[in-house]
Amino acid sequence: xxxxKLKGIGSIKLNALAxxxxxxAQDLLFFFPRRYLDRTNxxxxxxxxxxxxxxxxxxxxxxxxxxxxxxxxxxxxxxxxETGGLKAVWFKGGYYIKQRFKVGQKIALFGTVxxxxxxxxxxxxxxxxxxxxxxxxxxxxIVAIYPSGQHFHKARLYNxxxxxxxxxxxxxxCLDSLIPEFIPDYIRxxxxxxxxxxxxxxxxxxSSQEAHKQAxxxxxxxxxxxxxxxxxxxxxxxxKAKIGPILKKSIPNTRLYFDQLIPFxxxxxxxxxxxxxxxxxxxxxxxxxxxxGDVGVGKTVVAMGALxxxxxxGYQGALVAPTEIxxxxxxxxxxxxxxxxxxxxxxxxxxxxxxxxxxxLTDIEGGGCNIIVGTHAVIQKExxxxxxxxxxxDEQHRFGVQQRAALLHKANNPHILxxxxxxxxxxxxxxxxxDLDISKIKGLPKGRKTIRTAIRSEKKRADVYHFIEQEIxxxxxxxxxxxxxxxxxxxxxxDATAGFEKIRRRFPSARVALLHGRIKSGEKDxxxxxxxxxxxxxxxxxxxxxxxxxVPNASTMIIEHAExxxxxxxxxxxxxxxxxSRQGYCILIPDxxxxxxxxxRLKTMEKTTDGFEIAEIDLKLRGPxxxxxxxxSGLPDFKFADIIQDQDLLETAKNQARELMLRxxxxxxxEHLELKQYFESYYHEKQQLYGLA
Numbered sequence: 001x002x003x004x005k006l007k008g009i010g011s012i013k014l015n016a017l018a019x020x021x022x023x024x025a026q027d028l029l030f031f032f033p034r035r036y037l038d039r040t041n042x043x044x045x046x047x048x049x050x051x052x053x054x055x056x057x058x059x060x061x062x063x064x065x066x067x068x069x070x071x072x073x074x075x076x077x078x079x080x081x082e083t084g085g086l087k088a089v090w091f092k093g094g095y096y097i098k099q100r101f102k103v104g105q106k107i108a109l110f111g112t113v114x115x116x117x118x119x120x121x122x123x124x125x126x127x128x129x130x131x132x133x134x135x136x137x138x139x140x141x142i143v144a145i146y147p148s149g150q151h152f153h154k155a156r157l158y159n160x161x162x163x164x165x166x167x168x169x170x171x172x173x174c175l176d177s178l179i180p181e182f183i184p185d186y187i188r189x190x191x192x193x194x195x196x197x198x199x200x201x202x203x204x205x206x207s208s209q210e211a212h213k214q215a216x217x218x219x220x221x222x223x224x225x226x227x228x229x230x231x232x233x234x235x236x237x238x239x240k241a242k243i244g245p246i247l248k249k250s251i252p253n254t255r256l257y258f259d260q261l262i263p264f265x266x267x268x269x270x271x272x273x274x275x276x277x278x279x280x281x282x283x284x285x286x287x288x289x290x291x292x293g294d295v296g297v298g299k300t301v302v303a304m305g306a307l308x309x310x311x312x313x314g315y316q317g318a319l320v321a322p323t324e325i326x327x328x329x330x331x332x333x334x335x336x337x338x339x340x341x342x343x344x345x346x347x348x349x350x351x352x353x354x355x356x357x358x359x360x361l362t363d364i365e366g367g368g369c370n371i372i373v374g375t376h377a378v379i380q381k382e383x384x385x386x387x388x389x390x391x392x393x394d395e396q397h398r399f400g401v402q403q404r405a406a407l408l409h410k411a412n413n414p415h416i417l418x419x420x421x422x423x424x425x426x427x428x429x430x431x432x433x434x435d436l437d438i439s440k441i442k443g444l445p446k447g448r449k450t451i452r453t454a455i456r457s458e459k460k461r462a463d464v465y466h467f468i469e470q471e472i473x474x475x476x477x478x479x480x481x482x483x484x485x486x487x488x489x490x491x492x493x494x495d496a497t498a499g500f501e502k503i504r505r506r507f508p509s510a511r512v513a514l515l516h517g518r519i520k521s522g523e524k525d526x527x528x529x530x531x532x533x534x535x536x537x538x539x540x541x542x543x544x545x546x547x548x549x550x551v552p553n554a555s556t557m558i559i560e561h562a563e564x565x566x567x568x569x570x571x572x573x574x575x576x577x578x579x580x581s582r583q584g585y586c587i588l589i590p591d592x593x594x595x596x597x598x599x600x601r602l603k604t605m606e607k608t609t610d611g612f613e614i615a616e617i618d619l620k621l622r623g624p625x626x627x628x629x630x631x632x633s634g635l636p637d638f639k640f641a642d643i644i645q646d647q648d649l650l651e652t653a654k655n656q657a658r659e660l661m662l663r664x665x666x667x668x669x670x671e672h673l674e675l676k677q678y679f680e681s682y683y684h685e686k687q688q689l690y691g692l693a
Contacts, residue, residue, distance in 0.1 A: 001025040001178060006165045016155035020147075025169055025178055029200050031162070032640070033144035036206070037108050037128060046083025051115050055122075057086060058108040058130060061101055066094060077101055079109060087121035100153070106130040108145075129159050142206050166204050175200075182674040183222065187656055193218040217649070220641035224653035226682050227636055231434035232661040233683060235288075238435070244286030244413050245389040251312040253341050254305060261340060262301070269293070269441035273302045276439045277417065281309055281390075287415035290433050292424060293441035294611035295575030296448065299419045300330075302441065303392045304337060306417050311343055311370045315389025315414075318372045320379075320407070322395050324349045325544075328521070330394065331373040338371075348374035348383070379406050387411070393418040422568050423611035425619045427643045430654055431636050451574055451584035453606050455562075457592075464558065464587055465506060468538070471585075472510055476555035477531065478538045479576055483561045485516045485542055494560045500540040507538065515541040543569065545576055552580025562588035562605075563598035567618035570605050597621055620644055 003025055004014055022028050043055050059081035068074050075094030078085050088109055090097050101107070111125035128145045146162045172178065181188075181196045188195070194202065194214055202215035258266070266274075273291055280287035293299045307317035319334070321327040331347040338345065346360050346369040363369045367386030372378060388411035407416065418436065429438065456464050468478055480503060482496035500514040513536045515527050524544070531539050532551045539545070543565075557577045562570065570588075578584025588602055604617050623644070643650055665672050666679075 001169070001172070001174070003028055003165065006168050008161065009165060012155050013157045013161065016151040016157050019151040020149055028162075028165060029169055029179060029204075031146065031166075032203055034147045035145050036212070037143040037145055038209070042108070044083040045079070045081050045086045048086070048113055048120055051113055051120070053113050054111065055113055056108060056110045057081065058106070059086070061103050061105045061107060064098065064101055064103060066098070079107065085119075087116060087119050088125050088127070089116060089121050089123050091123070100127075142209075142212070144204055144206075163204075170201055170204065180674055180678070182678040183218075183225065184660075184672055184675060191221070191652065193221060196222075216640065220638075220646050221649050221653055223638050223641045224646070224650050225657060226679065227431070227638075228434060228650075228654045228657035229660065229679055230683050232657050233666075234435045235437075236661060238288055239285050243284060244281070244415050245310070245313065245315055246284050247281035247309045247313040247315070247389065247415075249313045251309060253312050253338075253343065254308040256341065257308055257338070258305065261337070264445060266301070267298065267441070267443050267445055269443050270298050270302055273439040273441050274305050276437070277302070277306050278309070280437070281306075281415055286413040287417065288436050289417050290424075290429075290436045290438045291417065291419045291441065292429070292438055293419075294423055295572060296444060296579060297441045298445055299441060300333070303394070303417060303419060304334065306390055306392060306415070307334075307371055308338075308341075310390035310415070313389065315387050316364070316367070316370060316372065316385055317390040317392070318374070318378055318385075318388060318407075318414075319392045319394065321373075321375060324351060324375055325521070325524075326394065327373055327375050328525075332525075334371060334373060343371060344369040345371045345373060348372055348377050350375060350377045379410075383410070385411050388414045390415045390417070395420060395422075422572070423615040425612070425616045427647045427650055428619065430650055431643050434654075447581050449578060449581075449583050450609055451578040451586055453574065453586040453588065453609070455588045455590065455602050455606055458589070461589070464589065467585075467587070468507070468556065468558070471556050472507070472537050475553070476582060477534065477536070477551065477553050479545060479554060479557040479573075480538055480540045481545070481557065481559045481573060482540070482542060483564050485518060496540055496542050499560065503538055503540055510537040511535065512538045512540060515539055515544060517542060517544050543573065545573070550579050551576070553582065554579070555582040556585045556587070558587045558589065560589050561591055562602060563590040563594045565601075567601045567604060567614055567621065570601065571611055571614050574605070574609075 001024070003009060003017065003022070009017075017023075017028070020031075022031055037056060037058070041056055042058050045057050045059060048055060048057070057079065059079040061077055062080045062085065063076075063078040065076050066073055067076055073094060075090040075098055077088045079088060080086075086109070088111075107130055108128040109122055109125040110128070111122035113120055114123055115121075116123070129148075130143075144163060144166075146159055148159065151157075169175070169178070176197050179197045179200050183193065183196070187193075192214065193199070196218070199215035199218045202211045203219070206212035206215070277287065277289065280289060291299050291302055303319065307319065310317040319327075319330050321330055327347065327349055331345065334345050344363075346363055348357070348360050348364070352360070360369075360372075361383065364372055365384040365386055372385075377383070391407050391410075391414050393407075393416070408414070418433075424433065471478060480499065482494055482499045484495040485497060496514060496516050500512065504510075504512045513527050513531065515524060519527075527536070527539070528545075530536050531554075534553055554577045557574060559565065559570065559573060565573070574584075574586045577586065586605070588605060590598070590602060594602070600617070600621065604614060608614060641649065660672075666676060
């Protein structure tokens with residue numbers, strides 16, 4: 001149905017709707033309220049008592065005025081109901097806010113009650129226009145309040161307009177065809193989901209808070225369900241249709257490396273992950289696998305094994321990292337690990353000189369190099385592989401789904417192995433990596449001890465320094481971390497440059513060095529190598545060491561202003577120590593003033609070393625976008641559902657989607673016709689995103 005046929009929707013308002021992405025009846029019906037004005041909770045102004053209480057009031061504007069002078073000018077609006085008056089006050093932006101109101105207008109205010117002079121007031125309240133409601137006692141018990149963008153304001157498009165148009169649609173006899181039901185009836189009944197059309201009614205005109213809650217729950221499940229169906233189908237089609245390189249010939253380099261060259265015994269978790277990879281690459285299907293593991297479990301060794309499997313079978317391997325420093329470290333590590341094997345390894349990063357870059361590109365295309373290590377530069381158009389068979393992506397969350405898909409087109413379905421330096425919470429794994437098989441590496445290498453973590457206040461600094469002296473005298477090495485490189489005029493934080501001088505004076509007999517991101521790459525590597533060789537006792541640094549050279553003898557990490565770091569970052573920093581036989585100690589020194597979330601982070605670090613537990617807490621504190629740290633993460637754009645708050649629905653949706661795909665419901669001629677029809681249009685978009693179209 002065309003929304004242009006609705007009453008009261010002229011061309012100006014139609015254009016405003018289009019600018020907000022509303023083009024048809026379905027778009028308008030799925031333009032959900034941002035909140036509700038619950039009349040049972042609307043308080044009478046004359047009965048307001050508690051200062052600091054969050055309230056909703058409704059009334060008529062009786063006065064609009066600007067008070068004060070120049071920079072201290074404020075806008076005041078007096079709103080009255082039959083019991084009294086209340087001031088709404090804005091201290092900034094009054095000129096623009098004033099244009100939204102006029103005397104006699106009916107509005108609702110939502111905010112915290114404060115005492116302003118002799119009067120109760122609400123500073124910077126949320127406001128909702130109750131335009132066209134003749135009597136404030138007439139509106140229904142729960143009124144939907146819709147989002148109101150700048151285009152609506154310009155077109156004088158009010159909340160009552162949206163309510164009117166949606167009411168017209170809800171009264172249409174063809175509503176069921178506008179909002180067809182597609183969730184299978186047995187699923188809907190099992191979990192108590194309302195019919196789709198009924199759920200839409202309950203969203204816009206809820207009879208109760210419970211009715212609204214159940215309707216919203218249904219639409220959250222719907223989002224998860226369609227997404228998980230897509231992921232199951234993508235996963236299944238890759239396994240059936242994507243023929244990957246078959247890597248099952250004799251593997252001399254792989255066997256030589258793991259049987260003779262590797263200086264330690266593999267853990268059971270590493271052996272299990274390698275078996276998973278071996279099964280994948282011998283199957284004839286393209287591998288798409290995520291290696292999950294905590295800090296220090298040895299994921300890189302597993303990645304090396306995957307690359308060697310490709311080389312042994314005449315294919316090239318590529319290891320892609322998100323930053324140049326990490327790519328360079330992988331390059332150095334691979335050359336050292338494979339030094340006794342006849343394998344050519346080249347580095348491709350963005351900052352290389354033209355001549356060197358041209359030589360590397362020629363070597364890649366001609367097949368002269370066996371393993372290519374690089375950054376996003378590997379994905380660029382001018383990079384042509386001779387025979388790419390295996391791609392390893394480190395810190396996968398720093399790459400988008402589309403970037404991963406671009407690598408698939410670099411060759412004929414190369415095997416894909418992705419790793420994450422940050423343990424991924426279950427809810428994220430079910431959404432971000434739903435198209436991948438997952439292997440978990442559990443258990444630290446033999447000889448590793450659990451790192452002991454302690455919070456020490458400024459008053460205990462002398463004790464911390466005494467502990468450092470003991471560790472150095474006992475042969476240990478210290479990382480000393482600061483949040484800044486140099487002193488800041490904006491932030492009152494300790495910095496590494498000043499800290500370096502202070503530490504050097506405090507420990508005159510110790511060998512102290514300074515490391516940070518502005519130091520040239522060659523000097524930086526030299527200092528890290530010197531620290532690794534035991535030639536430096538205390539390495540004063542910024543977080544540049546978060547990912548760095550392994551130093552088994554490094555026993556202690558001190559972190560200044562620890563409350564300023566994120567949980568995952570603190571966990572990664574802590575992972576730099578305790579990599580040898582020595583007991584590891586992590587000492588967190590916070591500022592005297594610590595926020596509530598900062599205190600939670602510090603206590604979490606003190607309580608546990610389990611990266612997966614830490615990741616779950618970090619996800620709840622920061623949310624998925626900030627947890628992943630990049631807009632290129634490929635995180636699904638759910639409109640209603642929240643992967644943190646709605647994990648139970650996500651799990652249910654995944655299980656139901658998997659069951660349907662196992663039954664090959666798409667091949668059935670009669671069963672689930674509505675679901676199949678609705679799903680095909682949704683799936684087409686995901687198919688293109690994941691490089692399958």
